[in-house]
Amino acid sequence: MSLATALFLAFFGVAAIWFGIVVFRTHSMVRSAIALLFSQTAIGAMFLVMQAEFLGVLQIMMMATEMSVMAIFMVMFMMDPGGMGKMDMTHQKRLSLWAGGIGLVAALVVIWTAGWQGPAPDVPGADEQARLLGREILGRSMFIFESAALMILTAMIAATMVAIAPQEEDTQ
Amino acid sequence: MIPELMIALSVGAALFGVGLYGALSQTNLVMIIMGVELILAAALLNLVAFWRYLHPDVTAAKMFVLIVMAVMAVEMAVGFGIAIARFRSRGSVEMEEARELKG
Numbered sequence: 001m002s003l004a005t006a007l008f009l010a011f012f013g014v015a016a017i018w019f020g021i022v023v024f025r026t027h028s029m030v031r032s033a034i035a036l037l038f039s040q041t042a043i044g045a046m047f048l049v050m051q052a053e054f055l056g057v058l059q060i061m062m063m064a065t066e067m068s069v070m071a072i073f074m075v076m077f078m079m080d081p082g083g084m085g086k087m088d089m090t091h092q093k094r095l096s097l098w099a100g101g102i103g104l105v106a107a108l109v110v111i112w113t114a115g116w117q118g119p120a121p122d123v124p125g126a127d128e129q130a131r132l133l134g135r136e137i138l139g140r141s142m143f144i145f146e147s148a149a150l151m152i153l154t155a156m157i158a159a160t161m162v163a164i165a166p167q168e169e170d171t172q
Numbered sequence: 173m174i175p176e177l178m179i180a181l182s183v184g185a186a187l188f189g190v191g192l193y194g195a196l197s198q199t200n201l202v203m204i205i206m207g208v209e210l211i212l213a214a215a216l217l218n219l220v221a222f223w224r225y226l227h228p229d230v231t232a233a234k235m236f237v238l239i240v241m242a243v244m245a246v247e248m249a250v251g252f253g254i255a256i257a258r259f260r261s262r263g264s265v266e267m268e269e270a271r272e273l274k275g
Contacts, residue, residue, distance in 0.1 A: 002176075005176055006175050006176050006179060009176055009179045009180055009183075010179050013179060013180070013182070013183035013186075014183075016183060016187060016213075017183060017186045017187060017190065020186075020187055020190040020191070020210050021190055023190075023194065023206055023210070024190070024193065024194045024197070024198070024203070024206075024207075029202070029203075032203070032206065033206075036206050036209065036210070039187075039210070039213070040209075040213055043187075043213050043216065043217055046180065046183070046217060046220075047217075047220050050176075050180065050220055050221065050224040050225075051224060052220050052223070052224060052234070052237075054234075055220060055234060055237055055238075058241065059216070059241070062241060062244075062245070066209075066244070066245070066248060069248075069252075070202065070205075070206070070248070073202055073252055073255065074202055076259075077200075077201075077202060077255060077259055077265045089198060089199045089200050089203065089266075090197045090198060090199060091197065091199050091268060092196065092197060093197050095196065096192075096193045096194075096196035096197035097193060097197075099192055099193065099196055100189040100190065100191075100192045100193030100196070101189060103185075103188055103189050103192045104185055104186060104188065104189030107181075107184070107185035107188060107189075108182060108185050111178060111181040111182060111185060112178065115173070116173065116174055116177055116225070116226065117173075117174075118173060118174040118225075119174070120174050120176065120177070120224070120225045121228050121229075122228070123224060123228040124228075129231075129234075132231045133231055133234050133235070135231075136231040136232060136234070136235055137235065137238075140232070141232060141235045144235060144239065145235070145238075148238070148239050148242040151242060151243075151246055152242055152245065152246060152249075155245075155246040155249045155250050156249060158250060158253065159249040159250050159252065159253030160253070161253075162250075162253040162254055162256070162257045163252075163253045163256040163257055165260060
């Protein structure tokens with residue numbers, strides 16, 4: 001076990017959880033989006049600590065873009081995006097707390113009783129990992145990768161069609 | 173026991189709990205999407221941790237991570253598409269007011 005790795009994992013993990021909690025605690029929706037961005041960035045940093053460099057960088061870049069878009073939507077659609085009015089936009093709080101708590105405890109019980117055996121094996125370097133992933137994508141998993149591309153294309157078309165304002169001839 | 177794996181999985185469990193709380197407790201569609209994003213991020217973290225500490229030789233695990241990332245993007249795109257349609261027709265994305273979806 002590397003003490004430095006464990007410490008960095010714990011540090012970024014606590015940051016990810018803390019910012020995740022801030023998302024639902026702040027009244028300002030823009031702050032919520034920024035907190036979610038920090039939480040996702042901390043998760044990306046955990047990927048980097050776990051030597052998954054490509055995925056870590058991808059996670060940080062993707063989430064930075066995604067959360068920027070989310071912040072714009074917040075300002076567009078929220079009644080009080082700045083949180084100045086201290087509006088309460090929650091419901092069934094007790095049920096949600098119980099569900100979240102039970103989910104957390106159940107997952108922790110499984111994790112700590114599963115008995116995964118060490119030591120952790122070594123991983124190849126970043127360049128070798130990228131080469132292996134490229135071979136995986138263009139080899140055995142090509143069909144899955146192409147399906148993901150098709151899924152994104154379908155979602156883009158579907159989202160655009162849903163969002164377009166209905167034309168006059170559509171409503172007749 | 174592998175301590176780093178336990179730390180990463182425990183963080184994943186906590187993120188799942190927070191995300192589940194958010195998705196269930198919020199009344200606004202965009203905030204609900206944020207909760208779902210946290211749940212999916214927890215899944216991503218678990219996948220990378222399992223790959224790193226149990227099976228670093230299985231590259232397909234990383235492929236799985238890429239697919240979950242694609243699902244996150246799709247979920248957001250479709251969610252915001254629905255939000256725009258809802259805002260245009262009702263002037264709000266509050267899910268408390270979407271009772272007609274009950275049928």
